[in-house]
Amino acid sequence: PPVAMEQRAMRVMGAVASPYAQTAPQPAPGTVDRDNYEDFDTNPIQVVAENPVSTFSIDVDTAAYSNARRFLNEGRLPPRDAVRTEELINYFDYDYPLPTSREQPFSTNVTVAPSPWAQGRQLVHIGLQGYNIVPRERPPLNLVLLLDVSGSMNAANKLPLLQQSFRMLIDQLNARDRVSIVVYAGAAGTVLEPTPGNEHARILAALDNLRPGGSTAGAEGLRQAYALAEQNFNRNSVNRVIIGTDGDFNVGINDPEQLQDFVENKRETGIYLSVFGFGGGNYNDALMQRLAQNGNGVAVYIDTLNEARRVLRDEMASNLFTIAEDVKIQVEFNPARVAEYRLIGYETRMLRREDFNNDQVDAGEIGAGHAVTAIYEITPVGGPTFTEPLRYSQGAAPAPSTANELAFLRIRYKLPGQERSRLIERPITQADVVSDIARANESTRWATAVAAYGQLLRNDNYMAQGFGWDQVIALAQGARGRDEFGWRAEFIQ
Numbered sequence: 001p002p003v004a005m006e007q008r009a010m011r012v013m014g015a016v017a018s019p020y021a022q023t024a025p026q027p028a029p030g031t032v033d034r035d036n037y038e039d040f041d042t043n044p045i046q047v048v049a050e051n052p053v054s055t056f057s058i059d060v061d062t063a064a065y066s067n068a069r070r071f072l073n074e075g076r077l078p079p080r081d082a083v084r085t086e087e088l089i090n091y092f093d094y095d096y097p098l099p100t101s102r103e104q105p106f107s108t109n110v111t112v113a114p115s116p117w118a119q120g121r122q123l124v125h126i127g128l129q130g131y132n133i134v135p136r137e138r139p140p141l142n143l144v145l146l147l148d149v150s151g152s153m154n155a156a157n158k159l160p161l162l163q164q165s166f167r168m169l170i171d172q173l174n175a176r177d178r179v180s181i182v183v184y185a186g187a188a189g190t191v192l193e194p195t196p197g198n199e200h201a202r203i204l205a206a207l208d209n210l211r212p213g214g215s216t217a218g219a220e221g222l223r224q225a226y227a228l229a230e231q232n233f234n235r236n237s238v239n240r241v242i243i244g245t246d247g248d249f250n251v252g253i254n255d256p257e258q259l260q261d262f263v264e265n266k267r268e269t270g271i272y273l274s275v276f277g278f279g280g281g282n283y284n285d286a287l288m289q290r291l292a293q294n295g296n297g298v299a300v301y302i303d304t305l306n307e308a309r310r311v312l313r314d315e316m317a318s319n320l321f322t323i324a325e326d327v328k329i330q331v332e333f334n335p336a337r338v339a340e341y342r343l344i345g346y347e348t349r350m351l352r353r354e355d356f357n358n359d360q361v362d363a364g365e366i367g368a369g370h371a372v373t374a375i376y377e378i379t380p381v382g383g384p385t386f387t388e389p390l391r392y393s394q395g396a397a398p399a400p401s402t403a404n405e406l407a408f409l410r411i412r413y414k415l416p417g418q419e420r421s422r423l424i425e426r427p428i429t430q431a432d433v434v435s436d437i438a439r440a441n442e443s444t445r446w447a448t449a450v451a452a453y454g455q456l457l458r459n460d461n462y463m464a465q466g467f468g469w470d471q472v473i474a475l476a477q478g479a480r481g482r483d484e485f486g487w488r489a490e491f492i493q
Contacts, residue, residue, distance in 0.1 A: 037081040037159055038286040040347045042460045045340050045386045048333045054341065055356045057349040057363035058128070058327045058372045059294065060318075062311075063093035063277055063285065063301035068457065073259075076456065082285065086345030086374065089461075092450065092487060094371045094443040096129035098477040105323045105415070106130045107365060108424060112406065112433040113440040116475060117452055117467035121384040123437075124331075124341075124376040124428060125444045126409065130323050132369035138321060140176035141197065141239045146225040147210065148245035150185040154212040157303065158279035162244045163207055165276070165308035166248030170204060172316060173197025178237075180228045181206050184221030185213055194232045219259060229271045238320055239271045240297065247277060247284030264362075270417075272296040272365075274319065276311070289348070296325065296365050314485070318367040324413040326363040326421065329374060330356045331428075332408045340379040340386060342462070344451050356412060359421050361463060366413075369490075373447050377462070378406070378466040404429045438478070443481035446488065 046054065064087035071078040099107045111128040145166060153159040173179060182190050192206040202291030225241045234240055263273055275288040275297025285301075292299035298319050302308050311319060328351060333341055343350075355361040366372060379385050411424040434440050437448065452472045455463055473492060480488045 001471075003471070024271075034282045035079070035082070036284045036286045037079055038289065038348060039081055042389050042462075043343045043345075043347055043350075044340050045385055047340055048335045048338050051330050052335060053330060053353050054343055054376070055328065055330045055351045056343065056346045056374075057351055058329060058366065058374075059086050059346060059349050059364050060090055060366060060370050060372055061289070061299040062091040063247065063289070063299045064088060066303045066307050067277070067283075067285065067301040069186050070301070073303070080200070080458050083454055083457045084345060085254040085451060085458065086349070088454040089345065089373050089447050090371070091490075092160065092237075092446065094127055094129070094373060094447065095441075095481070096127045096371055096443060098129060099131045102131060102323070102422065103415075104116070104422075105413070106372075108409070108411065108426060109443075110409065110426070110428050111440050111444040112428065113437045113448070114435075115377055116437045116448065116471065117463050118377065118384075119464070121377055121379050122433075123444075123448060123451075124378055124407065125373045125440075125447060126329065126376075127443060128327075128366065128372040128411070130318075130366045130368060130370045133317055133321060133323075138317065140178075140234065140237045141180050141233055141320065142232050142239045144180045144182060144225040144229045144241045145207075145470045146182050146184070146221050146241055146243045146245075148185075148221075148243070149183045149210050149212050151213050152246055152282055153279070154486060155279055155281075158246055159210065161213050161302065161305065161308070162276075162278050163210065164305055164481065165302055165312060166207060166244065167204060168308055168312040169316065170197075170200060170207070172313065173203075175201070178232050179203055180225075180232070182221055182225045182228065183210060188221035188224050188484065190224060190228065194228060218263075222259070225270060226266050230269065233269075233271065235270065236323075240274060240320065241271065241273045241295075242297075243273070243288075243291070244276045244278065246279040246282055247275075247288045256290055260294050261288055263291050267294065267296050267362075272322070275299045277301040281433070293364075294362065296322070296362075298365075298367070306355060310485070310487075316371075318370040322365045323368050323370075323414050324350070324366040325416055326359070326361075327366055327372075327413045328356050328361075328363045329410065330410040330412075331376065332410070333378070334402060334405050334407060335381075336403070337381055337383045337406045338378050339383060341376050344375045344377060345376065345454065345473045354478075356410070359414070359419065363412075373443075374485050375410060375447060375451050389482060402427075404431075406432075437475075442479050445475060446481070449476035450491070 064084040068078040106128045113127045115121040175198040180194045181192035274297030275292040405427045407428040412421045
């Protein structure tokens with residue numbers, strides 16, 4: 001039984017329960033594989049009097065959610081570092097209002113509600129919604145599919161699923177588009193020269209003829225893919241390399257720093273890189289995240305044909321057409337109203353305070369129709385803080401004009417192709433506060449349920465005793481909403 005497994009795992013690991021911890025059962029012995037994830041610690045509590053400003057890059061990747069689902073469907077829990085809570089939250093669509101202008105390409109939405117897992121604390125929910133494009137207005141595509149056909153891809157959930165997945169993308173291409181295919185195994189080579197997108201039979205024949213075998217010369221494939229993208233570069237097109245792989249680069253350049261530098265240099269030419277992950281056992285998630293983040297692309301993980309349909313058909317515009325670049329969020333908390341805060345997730349996306357105004361610092365991109373959500377947990381002044389107050393500190397007296405403000409939100413972004421950023425600002429005030437989580441809007445309640453789920457999966461230390469899986473289910477059930485494609489019902493299941 002799960003409870004017995006949890007108790008045994010706790011005894012084996014010698015763990016001591018924290019009064020704020022909700023312990024999750026650990027993966028069973030014998031399930032360790034060679035998947036590689038970046039090691040990161042949960043964001044710590046910050047004292048507003050000492051560090052009032054929080055800055056981070058937005059993240060629209062969703063790979064962590066579908067990868068965690070893959071583990072659960074196999075009957076085991078995902079490794080802690082495989083769970084990036086912000087990617088779980090951002091996997092779902094939210095009912096934020098659409099922006100009214102392309103000049104300001106997303107709307108900004110804020111709700112402050114009591115935390116359901118920590119009495120006396122509040123959650124600050126920040127949601128951005130990007131504008132969408134209609135199909136007839138979409139720009140042409142210059143795509144290079146860089147596909148891994150090494151021996152490690154010889155599994156049903158790897159190359160065969162990859163081929164089925166990219167068929168869905170190819171079916172949507174038209175005569176204005178260009179697509180090429182480069183493969184890599186022991187060596188790399190072009191199997192489809194740049195081809196008009198409406199020549200579906202020719203493109204599909206090249207895709208269907210792929211067979212797995214050999215080691216993984218990924219770096220050489222990357223060079224060839226960028227060369228083809230440059231050959232057909234069109235400033236009015238979306239110029240993008242898409243890697244389909246299990247992430248195993250073991251021939252040629254496989255140093256992450258060198259690969260990152262290569263991708264960063266190519267990004268400056270206007271050719272972006274996205275990464276589509278498949279399979280498990282040797283999935284190099286850490287490298288794939290790094291390449292996608294530095295290539296101005298998205299990182300997704302495809303575990304099922306339904307996920308492929310979601311990524312490459314239903315949300316193709318979100319994953320291919322960028323509407324805002326280098327999007328950064330900065331929140332300054334008012335020490336007269338807020339004693340402590342912590343950002344839930346985004347650990348691998350944190351920036352320095354001075355990075356916010358530096359247009360040379362890279363940050364995340366928002367695709368057409370994409371929503372981005374971030375959640376802070378805050379402790380109001382006078383509430384149950386994690387830290388002891390300083391004996392010799394002086395309390396900040398609020399200025400009359402800011403006494404009603406909990407925080408001040410700043411968002412920087414660039415329109416595609418522009419070098420100078422633009423700024424959106426708004427205060428977070430008492431008008432954004434609801435008295436109970438049940439009174440919050442559906443989007444806030446759903447995102448809160450997913451945030452709790454991610455923290456429980458990671459066994460983070462900030463969940464109060466008594467708030468567990470049943471409470472997550474109850475909160476999610478009440479916020480499921482219309483759920484047209486059944487993704488929220490699947491989450492609850």
